[in-house]
Amino acid sequence: MFRAVLTDRLQAAFTASGIALPEGFTPAVVIASDTRFGDYQSNAAMVLGKQKKTNPRALAEQVKAALQVDDLCEKVTVDGPGFLNFTLSATALAARLGTIAADDKVGVPAVAAPRRIVVDFSAPNIAKPMHVGHIRSTFIGDSLARIARFIGHQVITDNHVGDWGTQFGMIIHGWKTQLDKAALQKDPIHELVRVYKAVNAATKADEAVLETCKGELVKLQQGDAENLGIWKECVRLTLEQLEKVYGTLDIKFDHYLGESFYNDALAPLVEDMLAKGIATISEGATVVFSDGSVKPEDDPFLIKEKDEWKAAPCIIRKSDGGFLYATTDLATIDYRVREWQADEIWYVVGAPQQLHFRQVFAAAKRRGVTTSMTHIAFGSILGPDGKMFKTRSGETVGLLEVIEEAVERAREAADAKEQGLSDVEKDEIARVIGTGAVKYAELSQNRLTDYKFSWDKMLSLQGNTAPYLLNAYVRTRSIFRKLDGAVKLTGELSLTDPAERVLAIKLAQFAETTHDVLLDHKPNLLANYLFELANTYHSFYEACPVLKSEGAVRNTRLTLCEATSRVLKTGLGLLGIETTERM
């Protein structure tokens, strides 16, 4: 990518001109914020000038003299207080364009040091309603995993489903007393959630029911055959249905190691932490206290109350012997480090679990874990009214309902259009547009902010939406359809029109964008890039006739169309969005 190569060249120029760089300082070149002065820029001379108390412009001129970029740039200038501005040459851009149009990685280089990354996402809870948090986790996690893999990391995706926990006491009691078998066959998740909710309500009204549920839970934990059988059936039915949803969404997991997978590891883990002095017994429970190694502000085991720091320990075993969410997560980390040699673990989980992860990460580090662990948090999804959002039928929304409704709405739109497509074709297009619309609505947002869910907006053909981008893709394809395969692109490329140049640069910057997404785990950078690309393509298409042009000009323009088509398809693919050839 241009940014990385120019940065290397600039660094070399500093060395060649005898200007010493401070430890850890890289003279960075970035994409220009104002393209009037160039395509790329660096403020390195200004930063350094300030540090060394020398004139930054003179410094910039000195570096510029040593800079060897003739193969890439048509000019380099020193502007303003000491900016170095780089303008790419038409030849370098044309060469890159040729690569993008032919390379299966569309010109995106691999990372220099691939890492082994476990991505923990989606993770719904068996027999409990899936909440909107699972929607965000599913789409963000899937996209980040795809991007990491695309740029050369080794990625392991793991769906850490909540398949063990106190909810099973209620489910088993409900299963035994009020299960509707027919409903279970039809829609298992729905029926299990109904049973769970009914029993949950009954426990609130009647203490005796609560006791019965607790009894069922204890029997399950002790390995009672009947209860284990019911539990297994719940897990099987739910996973079966979930896999269908993931199939519709084109999402795959390498593993489904749910919480129950770690049951046998929990007791030894707690004993080990006690033996190492990381955990202590307090009021009968086993807990992790602060070890005072960091400032109170940064200590997840402390909480400020009335201007005083108080202990906020992490419980890993209750006084009744039960284990907790944190215990399972610690055992899970052990497994991922031991079995998968994870260099990094990414947890795509809502912001409310921030404290949980801070405590778990800190406790794991005290156990000697050196793997880097990141909580990739996100905010909430709100309804159009700014409150919790509901489906057409007025229910609180889970992943399933949202996807079904999105596909249904896209199908209605396809029907309304009627353009000689068969029902099967329309179904498939509706699936691609419907799922794509929901995914894009999510991924085009900054994950940390709450966003309003709006069916009309996300399914609109105008604006920053999946249908708009899919339509842009379809248009790039339609040119080639018109040519009926009778076109062979050649390497004869010459960028002359400014609109061609702007598009070529934008296409080249797919590489930078893709790498940048992972700096802060923000797929919205990629979504916004694709939107800008579609707009840039639009302007190019208005300004530059393609089919009516001739010779090298025509070849160049067709190559720009082909490259745009490929970058759109690849980029949308990295967001987990499929493309369709017609819509």
Ligand code: ARG
């Ligand atoms: N099942 C959890 C929930 O629904 C999310 C699990 C996230 N992953 C983890 N390793 N804790 O909130």
